[in-house]
Amino acid sequence: xxxxxxxxxxxxxxxxSLRLSCAASGFTFDDYAMHWVRRAPGKGLEWVSGISWNSGxxxxxxSVKGRFxxxxxxxxxxxxLQMHSLRAEDTALYxxxxxxxxxxxxxxxxxxxxxxxTVSS
Amino acid sequence: EIVxxxxxxTLSLSxxxxxxxxxxxxxxxxxxxxxxxxxxxxxxxxxxxxxxSSRATGIPDRFSGSGSGTDFTLTISRLEPEDFAVYYCxxxxxxxxxxxxxxxxxxx
Numbered sequence: 001x002x003x004x005x006x007x008x009x010x011x012x013x014x015x016x017s018l019r020l021s022c023a024a025s026g027f028t029f030d031d032y033a034m035h036w037v038r039r040a041p042g043k044g045l046e047w048v049s050g051i052s053w054n055s056g057x058x059x060x061x062x063s064v065k066g067r068f069x070x071x072x073x074x075x076x077x078x079x080x081l082q083m084h085s086l087r088a089e090d091t092a093l094y095x096x097x098x099x100x101x102x103x104x105x106x107x108x109x110x111x112x113x114x115x116x117x118t119v120s121s
Numbered sequence: 122e123i124v125x126x127x128x129x130x131t132l133s134l135s136x137x138x139x140x141x142x143x144x145x146x147x148x149x150x151x152x153x154x155x156x157x158x159x160x161x162x163x164x165x166x167x168x169x170x171x172x173x174s175s176r177a178t179g180i181p182d183r184f185s186g187s188g189s190g191t192d193f194t195l196t197i198s199r200l201e202p203e204d205f206a207v208y209y210c211x212x213x214x215x216x217x218x219x220x221x222x223x224x225x226x227x228x229x
Contacts, residue, residue, distance in 0.1 A: 035218075045158075045166065045209050047218040061217055062122075095165060105213045107156040109177065111165035 002026040002110045004096045009115030012086055020115055022079040022096030030054075030074035033099035033106060036081050038092035039114075048094070049081065050104035059104035064090075086119045093117075123148050123212050125221035133229040140197040142224050144210035149190045154214030157186055157195045160223075161206045169208075170195060202228075 008020040022034070035050040049060045049070040058070055069082040079096055093114040099106035124147040134140055142157075153173035158166040168177040170186035173193060183198040197204055205228050210221040 037220075044222040045211075045220040047220065050218070059216060100171070101213070105154070105216050105218055107154075107168065107171045107211060107213050108166075109168050111167075113165055 002098065004098065004110055004112035006094060006096050006112045006115035009094065009117045011118045011120065013121050014087060014119055016086055017082070017084045018086060018117060020081040020083070020094055020096075020117070022112060024077045024079065024096075024098070027098070027110075029072075029077040033057075033102060033104065034072060034079045035097045035099055035104075035106070035108065036070065036079075037095045037097050037108070037111075038090075038117075039095070040089070040092040043092075046092075050099065050106070051079070052103055057103050083117070086117075088119050091117060091119045122217055123150065123215050123219050125210050125212060125219055127208075127210060127221035127224045129224045130222075131225045131227060133227050134200055135229045136200050136202055138200050140195075140200055140204070140226060142195040142197075142208050142210075142226070144188075144193045144195075144221050146191045146193070146212055148215070150193075150212045151214035153189050154212060155186075155188070155193050156211045156213065158209045158211065159204075159206045160209065166209065197226075200226075 003025045005023045036048040067085045071080045095114045096112040097108035098110040155173040157170040160166045174186045
């Protein structure tokens with residue numbers, strides 16, 4: 001059974017940093033691209049970032065480019081999102097999602113339950 | 122960036138009725154790289170349709186997708202009580218990936 005379990009969310013002040021993790025199991029992690037998608041309160045889904053199976057291709061939404069860094073550890077079957085210079089508008093539930101297609105453009109067949117990031121003073 | 126517009130914010134229907142949800146793209150979506158998801162409160166999104174018209178594994182055949190270019194449709198032929206949820210469209214034919222803002226399907 002595929003499982004994606006996010007962690008690392010919490011309450012953080014504007015301008016500070018946070019690192020999200022996603023532990024994957026139930027599939028061959030290093031065969032698939034992985035992504036982060038978020039949903040702000042009262043809003044729809046927003047793609048944040050994606051990384052190919054070998055970290056050779058990475059993409060970011062313009063809203064986070066230069067502030068967020070995606071990475072993965074194929075030995076630990078884990079996906080990460082390092083977030084710097086956090087803003088109030090980054091407040092959201094962050095989902096880890098397994099891609100079906102290679103590269104950074106895909107649809108997603110499995111999602112985690114999400115980890116909540118709240119940016120507030 | 123391709124902007125996806127789901128024209129209906131909320132759709133109120135009764136169980137047993139037919140639901141038609143639409144999504145319009147600001148530019149043509151290449152090769153029908155288009156998906157639909159269902160999300161219920163407190164749950165992760167669930168993939169329903171990919172490639173504009175292919176049902177994901179385990180999705181009942183009352184769900185169907187159609188469309189190409191800039192206009193896409195999700196149809197639920199006969200609504201079951203468990204179908205009342207929020208539905209999102211997504212394009213993955215052009216970077217960055219984008220989603221529609223969602224349509225809430227509620228019980229009338």
